[in-house]
Amino acid sequence: MGKDERYDVVIIGGGPNGMATAAYLAKSKLSVCVLEEKTECGGACETQEPIPGVRIYPHAMLMYASPAPGFDQLELYKYGFRMNWDPMDPLTPEATSMACTDGWRRYTDKDMEGWGKLAGLFGTPPYTKELLRATFWCPPHPPEVEVTDDNVPYMQVYKEHQPEIWSPELRQGTMFDILDEYCETEHWKTAMAYAAWASGAAGHWEGVAIPAIHCVQLLILTNTGRTSYPRGGLHGYFHAIHRCAVAHGAVVRTCCPADEILIDDGRAVGVRLKEHAAIGGRNIWANKAVISACDVHQTFLKLVGPKHLDPGIIRKIKDISLKNQTLYVSQYLVKKPLRYNAKFAEFSDTRYVGPNKYPWGGIYPCDSREIYYADVADCDSYKTKPTLPPEQKMWFQAPSLAFDPSDCQGYHPKGHITAPIEMALTSPDYHVEGEDAIDKYRDELGQYLTQCHSSMFDGLDEDNIIHHWFATGRDVEYRNSGLIGGTWAGSRHCEDQLWENRPIPELARYRSPVEGLYHAHQTSGHPGGLCLMAIPYNLMHILIEDGIVEPAEWWYPAPQYIPQEGKISADPNKKSKV
Ligand SMILES: Cc1cc2nc3c(=O)[nH]c(=O)nc-3n(C[C@H](O)[C@H](O)[C@H](O)COP(=O)(O)OP(=O)(O)OC[C@H]3O[C@@H](n4cnc5c(N)ncnc54)[C@H](O)[C@@H]3O)c2cc1C
Numbered sequence: 333m334g335k336d337e338r339y340d341v342v343i344i345g346g347g348p349n350g351m352a353t354a355a356y357l358a359k360s361k362l363s364v365c366v367l368e369e370k371t372e373c374g375g376a377c378e379t380q381e382p383i384p385g386v387r388i389y390p391h392a393m394l395m396y397a398s399p400a401p402g403f404d405q406l407e408l409y410k411y412g413f414r415m416n417w418d419p420m421d422p423l424t425p426e427a428t429s430m431a432c433t434d435g436w437r438r439y440t441d442k443d444m445e446g447w448g449k450l451a452g453l454f455g456t457p458p459y460t461k462e463l464l465r466a467t468f469w470c471p472p473h474p475p476e477v478e479v480t481d482d483n484v485p486y487m488q489v490y491k492e493h494q495p496e497i498w499s500p501e502l503r504q505g506t507m508f509d510i511l512d513e514y515c516e517t518e519h520w521k522t523a524m525a526y527a528a529w530a531s532g533a534a535g536h537w538e539g540v541a542i543p544a545i546h547c548v549q550l551l552i553l554t555n556t557g558r559t560s561y562p563r564g565g566l567h568g569y570f571h572a573i574h575r576c577a578v579a580h581g582a583v584v585r586t587c588c589p590a591d592e593i594l595i596d597d598g599r600a601v602g603v604r605l606k607e608h609a610a611i612g613g614r615n616i617w618a619n620k621a622v623i624s625a626c627d628v629h630q631t632f633l634k635l636v637g638p639k640h641l642d643p644g645i646i647r648k649i650k651d652i653s654l655k656n657q658t659l660y661v662s663q664y665l666v667k668k669p670l671r672y673n674a675k676f677a678e679f680s681d682t683r684y685v686g687p688n689k690y691p692w693g694g695i696y697p698c699d700s701r702e703i704y705y706a707d708v709a710d711c712d713s714y715k716t717k718p719t720l721p722p723e724q725k726m727w728f729q730a731p732s733l734a735f736d737p738s739d740c741q742g743y744h745p746k747g748h749i750t751a752p753i754e755m756a757l758t759s760p761d762y763h764v765e766g767e768d769a770i771d772k773y774r775d776e777l778g779q780y781l782t783q784c785h786s787s788m789f790d791g792l793d794e795d796n797i798i799h800h801w802f803a804t805g806r807d808v809e810y811r812n813s814g815l816i817g818g819t820w821a822g823s824r825h826c827e828d829q830l831w832e833n834r835p836i837p838e839l840a841r842y843r844s845p846v847e848g849l850y851h852a853h854q855t856s857g858h859p860g861g862l863c864l865m866a867i868p869y870n871l872m873h874i875l876i877e878d879g880i881v882e883p884a885e886w887w888y889p890a891p892q893y894i895p896q897e898g899k900i901s902a903d904p905n906k907k908s909k910v
Contacts, residue, residue, distance in 0.1 A: 335614060339365040339583070341880070342603050342618040343625055344590040344635070347375020348566075349852050350625030351573050351584075352868040355406050357875075358580035360883040365616055366582060367603060369589035373574060377566035379740060382801060387740040388663045389752050390803055392566040393730050394559070395864065396531065396550040399464040402865030405886055406576050413572035414563040415553075419685055419735050420692055422557035426679035430519040431696040431788060433723060435675045439520040446514030447524070449497060450542070451549045452489070459493040460554040462891075467546045468863040470890035471870040472832035472840050477894055479832060485892035486542050507535040507544040508701060523698040524548055526726050529708065530659065530756055532862060536708065543859075550863065559731045565740070569864065585611060593622055593635045593849060600849035603635075620880045622849050623871075628652055628835065628856040636846060645838060645845050652835045652855070658759040661752045662781050665798040669748045670791040686734030688743055693731035693751055696788050697724065707756070715758045716765070717773060722783035727755040729785075747798050753785055778802055834858045842871045843878075850874070873902035 341357050343350045346368030358364045366373070376391040402408070420427050429436035445454075452460040466485035473479060481487055481500045490498045502510065507528055511521040525535025528544035531551075535544055553560045562569040578584060587610035594602040594615060602617035624631040632641060632649045641649075664670070669688050672680065683692050697703055707726040710719055718725060732751040733739040741749050757777075760767040770777065781802055786792045832840050839856045852871050854861035873889055875881045877899035887904065895901040 336617060337365065337614065338617040338619065339363045340618070340620045341365075341623060342367065342616050342621075343623045343852075344593075344603060344631075345375070345625035345853065346370075346373030346574075346584060346586070347625060347853075348377050348570060348573065348864055349854060349867045350375075350623070351570070351577055352402060352406075352865045353623055353625060353852050353871060354582040354584075355573055355577040355580065356402075356868050356872050356883070357881055358577055358582040359406060359886070360881045362620070362881060364577070364582040366577070366584045367588045367590050367605065367616065368584065368586045371586055373584060373586060374567060374570045377570040379565060379567040383665070383799070385746070386665055386744060386749060386799075388749065388801055389565050389567075389730075389740060390661055390663075390801070393561065393752055394551055395561050395566065395569065396547065396862040397569075397864035397866075398550065398553055398560045399461045399469065400863070400865040401465065401469055401869055401888070402573075405869075405888070406573070406865075408569075408572045408576060411572040411575040411579065413569060416561050416563045416733060416736055416739070418558040418561070418731060420558065420731070424682065426683040426692075429679070430523045430698040431676065431694050432519055432699045433697045433787075434699075436678055437517070437519045437698075440516050442516035443520040446511070446516070447520075447545075447549075449494070450510065450514055450545050451554070452493065453554060455493040458554065459489060460549065462493070463489045464546055464550060465890065466892055467543055468550075468859045468866045469869050470892050471842075471873045472834075472858050473894045474841070474896035475832070475837065476897060483892075483894075485890070486546070488892050502542055504539060505541050506538050507533075507541045510541040510545065518700050519698040522701050522704050523695045525701065525704050526695055526698070526707070527551075527728070529704075530728065530754065532860065534708070535704065547862070561731070561733065563736070563738075565733070566864075573865075585609075590626075590635055592637070593624070593631075593846075595636065595640050595846060595849075598640075599847045618848070620848070621875070623852050624849065625852045627853055628839070628851060631851055631853070631856075632844070636844075636849070640846055642845065648836045648838065658757055660755045660757050660777075660781065660802055662750075662755070662785065662800060662802040663752050664750045664792065664800050665744075665747045666750065666791055666796050667747055667798060668791060668796055670750060670789040673786075673788060673790045676788060685732050686742065687737075688734060688748055690732045690734035690741065690748065690751070691729070691789060693729040695726065695728040697726065711756050711758055714764075715762045717769070717777070718757060718780060722780060723787040725755065725784045727753060727784055729753045753781075755781065755784065831858050834860065842867070842874050876900060876902040 340362040341364045343354050343366045346366045354364045354366045379387050380390050381387045429438050448454055452463040466489045470485045527548045528535045532547040533540035533544040589606045590603045591606040592604040593600055600622040602615050604615050605613050607613035669690050685692050730751045732741055734741040760770050763769045782792050834840050842850050842857045844851050852867050859866050889902045
């Protein structure tokens with residue numbers, strides 16, 4: 333048994349949410365300890381090297397976070413954060429075409445204008461940052477506040493900046509309903525709905541049209557129209573946030589799995605490590621708060637345990653479904669780079685990037701919403717192995733970073749590494765043939781994925797493929813305990829999972845039924861995964877309200893934030909209790 337330690341705040345889990353929370357709190361001059369069970373922090377923002385010299389992105393790669401206040405508040409540029417410069421000109425014919433079963437189809441100025449209006453690009457000045465922050469980087473309103481068309485944060489921003497757009501329908505319809513009003517072509521609408529479905533709030537759910545549109549808009553740098561990704565991928569981002577936390581004094585302990593959240597008289601007072609932890613099975617005490625940044629089931633059902641929770645809340649937490657679709661990520665190491673096949677030959681010189689001219693990326697096939705619905709049914713309804721013919725199965729290839737020679741996908745002497753190609757499939761837990769079914773037909777599935785990708789690319793034949801990595805749902809789960817949803821909501825696929833209802837009202841604002849215990853993981857609280865630093869930023873409002881942290885003048889709250897009655901306002905201009 334090692335010697336006990338004591339900090340102001342103990343955080344369980346060194347993924348992006350745990351580490352960004354540590355950075356915020358350490359910068360606010362609290363002593364903070366992060367406990368991570370693996371040898372390395374980063375959660376799903378990892379890069380792996382399965383063969384020496386061959387690095388791949390098995391999970392996260394795209395940055396859905398350009399408007400995050402954390403870049404500015406935590407000054408991540410000081411800690412090495414850099415963006416990559418996507419060389420693709422967003423206005424050329426090759427960039428304004430969607431891949432369909434018969435080849436490229438261009439989208440139109442009307443598509444762009446309609447999308448631009450909904451994304452706040454045509455305000456004077458443009459207000460995209462304010463709009464996206466309002467949708468994701470703002471804590472849900474306190475329970476005593478009735479949610480109306482007037483006080484939903486993004487509705488407030490539309491009303492202030494472009495009142496002619498504001499209408500109650502923005503909150504009622506589906507993304508398809510709104511795009512039918514504002515945009516023109518079916519392939520554009522289908523591509524955007526699929527991108528939304530893979531990212532979070534899906535294109536066919538009622539009541540989340542604007543979050544669905546905005547979760548796609550998050551991927552675009554609005555001042556350039558180019559795709560947003562950090563140098564070194566999300567692992568590069570994670571290094572910056574990790575360095576920031578450590579530079580402000582946070583202590584990070586790897587190989588230190590939490591075994592139990594210690595609770596005294598109804599209050600969380602620390603964490604007990606497992607006996608085999610690198611520093612031994614000692615207690616890590618917390619003066620002010622314990623923050624769990626690992627999944628909601630483990631946090632409450634194992635680390636807290638039933639003796640400290642009301643049976644009603646246990647039932648609700650058990651009912652939180654962490655699994656809907658699973659994103660299968662394929663990466664190929666090939667002898668010769670892939671090439672677009674004959675159907676896509678139109679841009680045979682220009683839709684490639686980098687010295688090796690690697691295909692740039694995109695969504696396939698975007699013909700019509702019928703294809704989208706067939707894909708949704710295949711994954712979310714039938715819950716079997718994929719039933720669609722390979723040429724009709726939807727997937728996307730993340731934009732290639734091969735233009736950056738220091739990136740994984742840059743030139744490699746023994747072959748070429750493709751950008752991740754991702755496809756949504758039934759998650760193991762809901763598979764009608766049982767949760768191990770996918771493992772049983774793993775090889776068949778690998779061949780199916782290659783057939784699907786061959787609908788667009790030449791070069792996926794046995795002679796050219798050195799290795800094909802693809803993660804099944806189980807692979808993803810075992811590698812990252814939090815990343816079990818495959819969407820940012822990390823939760824059930826339906827509209828009642830967002831904002832103040834996400835995933836259950838009791839947890840949406842990061843507080844928990846145990847005093848002094850907060851939950852800051854993608855499987856709980858608004859907005860879930862993908863929006864880097866959103867949970868930590870939103871949680872800061874709550875920790876300030878509870879008197880746990882008092883950040884200096886660098887802090888600013890979300891403009892639409894409403895303080896809870898009887899608490900300290902997180903708005904420094906309204907310091908006293910409201
Ligand atoms: C296939 C895939 C692709 C994705 N693509 C993108 C993308 O392109 N862009 C994007 O922004 N996001 C993407 N995401 C989502 C993103 O990676 C997650 O939203 C993010 O990693 C969630 O962070 P987190 O800190 O909440 O959880 P996690 O990243 O899961 O971190 C939780 C951490 O807690 C640790 N832990 C668990 N239990 C314990 C314990 N008992 N004791 C100590 N430590 C513990 C885990 O080891 C882990 O490090 C993707 C996810 C998947 C699965």
